[in-house]
Amino acid sequence: MDKDFTQLDAIIGQYRGRPGILIPLLQEAQQIQGYLSKDVMRHIARETGIAASDIYGVATFYSMFKLKPQGRHIIRICKGTACHVSDADSIKDALVSALKLKAGDDTTDDMNFTLMEVACLGCCSLAPVIMIDDTTYGKLSPEAIPAILERYAFVEEQ
Amino acid sequence: MKQISVKVGLASCGVAAGAMEVYNAIKEYKEHAEGLDLKQTACIGMCFEEPIVELDGGAQGKLSLGKVDPAGIIDIIEAYRRGELTQANVILADEIEGSRNSLLEGQTRIVLRNCGVIDPKSIDDYIAKGGYLALQKALSMKPEDIVNVITESGLRGRGGAGFTTGKKWSLAAEAEGKKKYVVCNADEGDPGAFMDRSTLEGDPHNVIEGMIIGAYAMGADEGYIYCRAEYPMAINHLKLAIARAEERGFLGHKILGTDFNFELHIKEGAGAFVCGEETALMQSIEGKRGMPTIRPPYPARCGLWGCPTNINNVETWANISWIINHGAQEFRKIGTDKSPGTKVFALAGKIAGSGLIEVPMGITLRDIIYNVGGGMKTEKPFKAVQMGGPSGGCIPASLLDTTVDYDSINATGAIMGSGGMVVMDEGTCMVDVARFFLNFTQNESCGKCTFCRIGTKRMLEILTRITEGKGEPEDIERLEELASNIIKGSLCGLGQTAPNPVLTTLRYFKDEYLAHIEEKRCPAGVCTALIRYEIIEDKCIGCTACARKCPVSCISGAVKQPHFIDQEKCIHCGACYKACKFNAIRKG
Numbered sequence: 048m049d050k051d052f053t054q055l056d057a058i059i060g061q062y063r064g065r066p067g068i069l070i071p072l073l074q075e076a077q078q079i080q081g082y083l084s085k086d087v088m089r090h091i092a093r094e095t096g097i098a099a100s101d102i103y104g105v106a107t108f109y110s111m112f113k114l115k116p117q118g119r120h121i122i123r124i125c126k127g128t129a130c131h132v133s134d135a136d137s138i139k140d141a142l143v144s145a146l147k148l149k150a151g152d153d154t155t156d157d158m159n160f161t162l163m164e165v166a167c168l169g170c171c172s173l174a175p176v177i178m179i180d181d182t183t184y185g186k187l188s189p190e191a192i193p194a195i196l197e198r199y200a201f202v203e204e205q
Numbered sequence: 206m207k208q209i210s211v212k213v214g215l216a217s218c219g220v221a222a223g224a225m226e227v228y229n230a231i232k233e234y235k236e237h238a239e240g241l242d243l244k245q246t247a248c249i250g251m252c253f254e255e256p257i258v259e260l261d262g263g264a265q266g267k268l269s270l271g272k273v274d275p276a277g278i279i280d281i282i283e284a285y286r287r288g289e290l291t292q293a294n295v296i297l298a299d300e301i302e303g304s305r306n307s308l309l310e311g312q313t314r315i316v317l318r319n320c321g322v323i324d325p326k327s328i329d330d331y332i333a334k335g336g337y338l339a340l341q342k343a344l345s346m347k348p349e350d351i352v353n354v355i356t357e358s359g360l361r362g363r364g365g366a367g368f369t370t371g372k373k374w375s376l377a378a379e380a381e382g383k384k385k386y387v388v389c390n391a392d393e394g395d396p397g398a399f400m401d402r403s404t405l406e407g408d409p410h411n412v413i414e415g416m417i418i419g420a421y422a423m424g425a426d427e428g429y430i431y432c433r434a435e436y437p438m439a440i441n442h443l444k445l446a447i448a449r450a451e452e453r454g455f456l457g458h459k460i461l462g463t464d465f466n467f468e469l470h471i472k473e474g475a476g477a478f479v480c481g482e483e484t485a486l487m488q489s490i491e492g493k494r495g496m497p498t499i500r501p502p503y504p505a506r507c508g509l510w511g512c513p514t515n516i517n518n519v520e521t522w523a524n525i526s527w528i529i530n531h532g533a534q535e536f537r538k539i540g541t542d543k544s545p546g547t548k549v550f551a552l553a554g555k556i557a558g559s560g561l562i563e564v565p566m567g568i569t570l571r572d573i574i575y576n577v578g579g580g581m582k583t584e585k586p587f588k589a590v591q592m593g594g595p596s597g598g599c600i601p602a603s604l605l606d607t608t609v610d611y612d613s614i615n616a617t618g619a620i621m622g623s624g625g626m627v628v629m630d631e632g633t634c635m636v637d638v639a640r641f642f643l644n645f646t647q648n649e650s651c652g653k654c655t656f657c658r659i660g661t662k663r664m665l666e667i668l669t670r671i672t673e674g675k676g677e678p679e680d681i682e683r684l685e686e687l688a689s690n691i692i693k694g695s696l697c698g699l700g701q702t703a704p705n706p707v708l709t710t711l712r713y714f715k716d717e718y719l720a721h722i723e724e725k726r727c728p729a730g731v732c733t734a735l736i737r738y739e740i741i742e743d744k745c746i747g748c749t750a751c752a753r754k755c756p757v758s759c760i761s762g763a764v765k766q767p768h769f770i771d772q773e774k775c776i777h778c779g780a781c782y783k784a785c786k787f788n789a790i791r792k793g
């Protein structure tokens with residue numbers, strides 16, 4: 048699958064020849080597989096003439112770009128000031144232990160979840176907050192976490 | 206049956222609190238109910254009351270309900286129709302008592318005037334409120350006269366630093382170049398700040414109108430709105446607004462029949478806080494790593510792709526149409542002499558009325574927190590208010606009578622910033638707060654300047670060890686020295702202001718640092734490593750609940766006998782404290 052670039056070529060075609068395209072191009076390219084593989088970045092370099100080092104430089108600079116495969120569901124844990132003073136750390140601990148993540152890992156072994164920290168989701172009045180895919184969960188306590196995660200596990204079984 | 210209108214607030218904060226379910230419940234009800242007009246709006250600012258529903262047209266007049274539950278909303282609507290709605294849940298009302306009416310009284314709304322009032326997806330709603338009249342007026346003026354009006358208004362950049370907007374505009378207007386750009390900085394990255402998100406979600410046309418006027422005044426024909434990708438609804442509303450404005454001839458070629466052309470694009474950020482800095486933001490629009498560059502040359506002379514460029518933040522742009530419509534003198538009547546106008550703040554943390562407010566400059570912090578913000582959320586007393594996010598500082602209770610204007614806030618060591626205001630109570634540890642912000646700036650440093658890259662790391666290490674009870678007496682001096690060098694040795698605002706959270710907490714809360722370092726004690730009871738758990742013999746009944754929960758098995762004692770915690774082995778996790786049902790464990 049890695050070597051089939053039909054979808055990617057269609058995206059590159061839309062951007063070719065315009066200035067300042069690299070970031071939106073990479074954002075769209077990432078949507079195909081959920082991350083940017085080295086093959087994808089090399090292919091973009093070949094097709095656009097942008098140096099591979101520049102592409103890698105941009106991909107590693109911005110937190111949105113992922114260089115590793117991501118889980119089916121993305122859990123964003125808010126680390127904004129309001130969440131921090133509302134003990135977001137205990138929510139993170141609860142997530143890490145419920146997902147059985149090993150130190151240094153952000154994705155579960157079954158590739159169902161990827162856990163990441165974000166600076167602020169802008170829903171400070173609901174602190175502490177997490178976002179799973181596009182759904183926001185607010186006013187959380189560590190005890191509420193397992194039940195929330197279960198909803199996503201259940202969907203997978205179906 | 207008499208027609209009533211129902212409006213549901215569907216901004217991000219409302220949706221996160223469940224407003225969509227409320228909206229859908231009413232939509233379903235509407236299918237077999239007559240005389241009901243269902244609309245959506247964005248955020249009135251009272252995030253703590255979301256989901257909010259506004260009812261109008263009934264005998265009880267216009268009123269808003271807070272914390273609406275999808276299961277109960279239909280009964281409420283029917284009671285309202287009969288004119289029998291009780292006052293529970295009524296937060297804002299014209300004719301009857303609303304529990305939160307007082308929170309709006311201290312506010313002056315220019316930027317947020319349409320937020321939570323109009324449907325942000327409808328250009329007709331915006332036009333009905335006088336939208337795009339300022340553009341028509343501006344296009345009949347000479348460009349230099351518009352710049353003069355903005356200069357006379359005394360408007361200062363709302364992004365944080367407070368540079369005079371008129372001055373910035375005149376530099377870009379005078380700069381030579383065939384091609385010029387205007388940019389809207391919507392890369393709102395300060396944790397605890399969501400003013401720009403709400404403004405863009407709630408009234409996108411107002412920001413766009415300001416940009417079109419600015420482009421005409423400065424001679425630009427192309428513009429960018431650089432918006433955080435974490436704000437999908439804001440981006441969505443902007444895209445829709447741009448398309449509608451193009452259809453009506455407010456944007457694009459030969460605007461409103463004149464020779465003025467202006468094209469507006471949206472650029473989504475990709476997650477880098479430093480891109481809020483204007484030179485880094487331009488690098489990012491050009492598709493590069495967002496690293497700041499040396500100024501001069503300033504963007505007004507040499508900006509995007511080498512062309513003269515003007516960059517203002519969302520709130521600054523959102524002031525423009527009002528100033529053109531009402532004139533510089535009317536604007537100067539609000540606020541203070543040196544800081545005219547209003548400021549939008551995002552209230553968060555331990556405050557009862559968390560959400561978005563717009564107040565005249567010159568109001569005191571005390572007024573904001575205790576009147577407009579509704580006071581503290583918990584019973585614990587007020588300790589500090591954090592302003593300006595990672596670039597700002599913590600202002601203590603003794604300075605609560607400070608007035609809100611650029612110069613007075615700067616004098617405290619904090620900064621006005623973009624408008625994040627996080628209220629902290631006695632349960633917040635100030636060393637931990639400083640460590641939190643340093644951790645943030647350390648992560649977000651782009652790495653270009655050595656002092657910012659490594660200096661913030663060293664400061665973070667020192668702060669971390671202080672919170673772990675390993676602080677040394679010399680650490681305070683080391684922090685101060687590093688702070689001063691980072692300020693001097695950094696190119697952009699991120700590095701130059703990164704030490705502020707540490708410097709202000711050291712200035713106002715030194716006792717807390719000393720308690721951590723000398724007594725190995727966290728007065729607020731936040732720093733885990735410094736918390737000591739002890740069993741109170743008289744209260745312990747020997748139920749063994751704590752011993753069973755302890756992950757390191759450091760609690761001993763026979764059944765029905767008082768238990769004992771081995772302090773040597775204890776990892777301070779607090780599991781025993783939570784497990785005890787008899788309040789027999791002391792935390793301190």
